[in-house]
Amino acid sequence: MCNSRVVGLIVAAGYSSRMGAFKPLLPVGEKTVIETAVDSLRLSGIKDIRVIVGYRSAELYPLLERLQVDVIENRNYAAGMFSSVITGLKTFSGEEEAFFLLPGDTPLIRKRSIKDLIRVFRQTGAAVIYPVFNGQRGHPPLISAKLYDSILTGDGAGGLRHILDRFTADSVEVAVADQGVLLDIDTQEDYRQLIQFYERRKVPTSEECLGMLHKYQTSERVQRHGLEVAKVGRRLAELLSGAGFSICTELVVAGGLVHDLAKGKPNHPERGARMVRSMGFSSLAGIVASHMDLEFAAERDIDEAALVFLADKLVQGEQRVSLSERFKPALERFAGSPEILASILRRQQTAEIIQGRVAGLLGVNSVDELYEIQ
Template sequence: MWNQDKMGAVLLAAGYSSRMVKCKSLLPLGGLRVIERGINTFRQAGIMDITVVVGHWADELIPILDELKVSYVFNEKYSEGMFSSIVKGVQSLQAETKAFFLLPSDMPLVKSHTVRLLGRAFNKIKADIIYPVFQKHRGHPPLIGANCFPEILLGNTRGGLRQILERREGNAYEVEVFDEGILLDLDTHEDYQKIMTGYHRGDIPTQAECEAILVKMNVSEPIVNHGRMVAEIARNLALRLNQIGLNIDVHAVIAAGKLHDLAKGRPNHAQFGGRILKKYGYYKVAQIVAAHTDMEMNEKALPDEAAVVYLADKLVKGGGIVSIDERFSASMDEYAASAEAVAVIRERRLRAEKMEQTVEQLLGISLVMAARDLC
């Protein structure tokens, strides 16, 4: 839990959007507008004191903000640049505000989980500024404490907000996040296409986010390579199943395939890895990872994402493709001295074989042969 009381958010939407010609904040994104995504990010994190600073596109934005029941202020000096909008936003904050999140409205992929992490850090550390950091790069939204407000409100700093924050670097704090969205904005049409792709992933980690998690967890290169192979097999199995009418989330199985062994070497590594991913806000992938060593499958049910990753993992040993028989025979030999372990392995093998039979009947192919063809 964290205390979000007396924290606000300022979204900047006063600029010209000159490189996009049209208002970036009103571009469609997954059935909503870009500006709505940013607003929802804060609301989902429990931040309700939200102000949008409008300017050049005010006539188009204000009706939408009224519809969303979001406060806004008009920056009559928007032509002077972003700092003038920041000043206007800080002027609008409630007197008791202890800190505010600052987010350009054209950054709609920031996760609400990231906002919560920053807020928790501020409550614990009491720094002047809390920065989110992804792969050693600071991004948005910084959480700016009330100690900075007086200097911002003077509004006469030539270097803008950056100069003010640089002077307080000694009391700044960085929070590592696995959220590529803190770096992605909408400056160009190419940026928009990338963000459209990112939106459709939902809470599934991107390739860069997967890599950052694996580095953070100090996962060895052999295990990383194993995960890549599992991800590729899972991807192709998912695509084949979708061709016959199933609705497997391909992005989810790729991410889970790459990350399924992120806690390898720890007791109950599947559940441990699932808890780590849940902590980072990747709930769907966390469930798949937690189930990858031992899972039940209703024989009458169609395979889902967890089943696809489970099977893909059983078809890979080391750097090569193996049959389920080969995979479990090796384990039986390794633990032959333990009757209890052998019983567990035998039960797992039966479950895997039943799952394999179900998928093979659906696809009309041998899974191990298909895997070898794919790789």
């Protein structure tokens, strides 16, 4: 199945009554909600995008025409979303193999989520593919041609959900590390949260990081280590930020949580970095790639990668330790292997340099004082 036969159906025909404002035209950064929704599908490789309009449609036509999407008017929009889905399906020619159903007020879907849903559809041919984040189904589901007749002949009782539930045995849930699949904007508070998510979308939330660990089946032991590294990194980042230094605490926390994402696999730092990069997090990927070996000159500024590197070396398993405690077992184990020993000593020296710089920046006189910061 090629993506050209997958339709992106965006429903933007409702009243926005609970919101108290016309949702499709609310700003998200320099664009509107409806533009952002279109971008989410288009940037994921969906070329055939159709937008169902109804209420205040005249205000949407000029914008949507500039976006070069098909605009379909639902004159019966007062009947609810199911009527819009019917209106959209009636434009299908018979060649369409599936469609994403995306409410226009759920605009922040990550590219990797769309690609994962299509991949699973290709593998399984299931009737419905649902994105799931933290155990909760979100949008957009990918609905196959198996359901078209049932939808078109449905009487609307129970809405689309009633029809989808009839295909439960032929549906698949796909875990995605994408909080955006759950973020709609029914209320002003929803809108505020969505804007906050948008403004930091280049760094995954802690929940999304945990979603990555689940998605890639990282062991619980490794996850617990990452939680402790994130805790240490967060505290150091907050202290440095409070002292006036430019540090993104969220990026440090994300690095701590997923630095060992691919632990147990060959060259796990680079493998983990590729996983993270494939999800669109390039800054985080660099931190994951360098968490074991980091080139750090004495004059280099302390940054997020340096803090994650240090925090990782201050945690043994799930316990806070000193650098000497952390490196002692490895130094003893590989005492007879000069090449490996040199690598270990290099990492220890780098960690000591970073630790010394952080202590100096924070005005801590001794290593013990730095450890005592809680």
